[in-house]
Amino acid sequence: MSCQAPAAARAGGPAIPRAVRSETDPAAPTGAYLVMTARPGRPWHEVAPTADDGNEPRLRAELGRIVGRLHGATGAATSGFGYPAEPFGRLAPTWRTAFTAMTEAVLADAETYRARLPYPVGDIRTALAGAAPVLDEVTRPALVHFDLWPGNLLVTGEPGARTIGGVVDGERMFWGDPVADFVSLALFGDIERDRDFLAGYVEAGGGNVEFTDALRTRYALYRSYLYLIMLVETVPRADGAEAADDTWELVAPHLVDALDAAGKGGPRCPRRPLARRHKPGDQLPDTSRVR
DSSP states (O other): OTTTHHHHHHHHOTTSOOEEEEEOOTTSTTOSEEEEOOOOOEEHHHHOOOTTTTHHHHHHHHHHHHHHHHTTOBOOTTTOBBOOSGGGOSOBSSHHHHHHHHHHHHHHHHHHHTOOOSSOHHHHHHHHHHHGGGGGGOOSOEEEOOOOSGGGEEEESOTTSOEEEEEOOGGGOEEEOGGGHHHHHTTTSOGGGOHHHHHHHHHTTSOOOOOOHHHHHHHHHHHHHHHHHHHHTTTTTTOOHHHHHHHHHHHHHHHHHHHHHHTTTSOOOOOOOOOOOOOTTOOOOOOTTOO
């Protein structure tokens, strides 16, 4: 995160914490660390802004502007795509190569931990690979947060005049396709319907988002990736049987839908009945440990 923090703060504006001091060498006397500025506010879902009080549409537009500016940050031409962190090795020259490595790491974890998934790992791998050529459309390594769920969006101010005080927990940032951020921004929903967010996004220079078939396929790939993480991580996190079952009931049907959307026109996983989908009022899972 320390290498992306300055770029994020410059691009995203005052809501993005700034790096104050850091040490990237784990062998240093202090160990590796990163100190950042504090940001005001409470998590979005605790404040619960609504359309009735006028806060939600305005805040969604403000969020769109912040994310649009964030996506304006571009990695150096020689840096490449992917996670700029030791466990993931060097950045990749293409987005398809980087994203394939990212998904393969999760599928490898699924095999290692024998995680419960709606399809065999081999079928999922084949479905994702069949849709991967669409990733070649992405040629600019944009700065992607990839954990913009409500718990990482801090809201401050009085009712009727609330603003976004902070966008935090950027340690999952990578260089890649800005469309990937739309997944957590509309967790279990559809970003295409979030007109306020998209209007703010375009206004801030994030670019006019045209939901072509190719973009929707990329979006489906990123949804598949996040939902795979959410299911696989329940094992190493030792969440317990009840919590793991709750996550399964909530996430697995959305993974099936995402894989189905990604596989249109290519290899697809066989359909099978699953549990219910997310409904309004369901508690959103904490995505703060997303890979």
